[in-house]
Amino acid sequence: MTRFWRSCLFLLTLVVALVASIDSDKNKVQVIRKLKVIDASNYNVKQCLWFAMQEYNKESEDKYIFQVVNIMQVQLQVTDRLEYFIDVEIARSNCKKLSNSNENCVTQENSKLAKKRTCSFIIGALPWNAEFAVMKMQCEDL
Numbered sequence: 001m002t003r004f005w006r007s008c009l010f011l012l013t014l015v016v017a018l019v020a021s022i023d024s025d026k027n028k029v030q031v032i033r034k035l036k037v038i039d040a041s042n043y044n045v046k047q048c049l050w051f052a053m054q055e056y057n058k059e060s061e062d063k064y065i066f067q068v069v070n071i072m073q074v075q076l077q078v079t080d081r082l083e084y085f086i087d088v089e090i091a092r093s094n095c096k097k098l099s100n101s102n103e104n105c106v107t108q109e110n111s112k113l114a115k116k117r118t119c120s121f122i123i124g125a126l127p128w129n130a131e132f133a134v135m136k137m138q139c140e141d142l
Contacts, residue, residue, distance in 0.1 A: 033078035035085065040071040048084045048123040051132040056090070056119065056139070057097065065097055066090045066117070069107055083135070084123045089142070091116045116142040 038045065049068060057065050070089040077083040092115040095105035108114045119139040125132050 029079045031077060031079055033076075035075045035077045038074050038076045040074045042074070044082065044125060044127045045074050045084060045086065047127060048125055048132060049086055049088070049121070052086065052119075052121040052123055052134055052137070053090070055134045056121075056137060059137075062092065062115075063096055064092045064108075064113070065095045065105060067093045067105060067107055069116070072118075082125045082127065084121075084125060086121045086123065087118070088121070089116060089118050090139075118142060 049071070053066070053068060060066065067090060068088050069091045072087040072089060073085075074087075075085040077085065091107035091109075092113060093105035093107050117139045119137065121134060122136040123132055124135045
């Protein structure tokens with residue numbers, strides 16, 4: 001029985017030693033270029049925003065598609081990828097999610113269904129590989 005407890009104690013000591021030896025700085029993302037305000041008309045920004053809105057509409061429980069009505073600010077940070085920090089104002093459109101066609105969608109104004117929100121998206125992008133990921137999405141009703 002004592003042998004069992006010694007083995008457990010040895011394994012526990014080994015695990016603690018391994019965890020303590022992990023360098024936490026190796027897991028941090030190195031910032032190559034700090035946040036810089038960029039032009040919202042940039043092609044990569046448009047791609048990232050399109051992707052973010054697709055993800056927002058997928059996750060939203062609303063029956064209608066939301067569209068961007070105003071891009072308030074776009075910032076870029078370069079790490080191991082391009083990180084876009086995008087602040088936008090979005091509004092509910094007249095197109096339902098299941099319609100499969102949002103070409104002629106217009107935002108709902110002056111109706112009971114009108115709804116506006118502000119959203120902040122952080123999108124990690126490797127545009128040269130056409131890879132995008134929403135790293136953070138936070139929205140609030142106006």
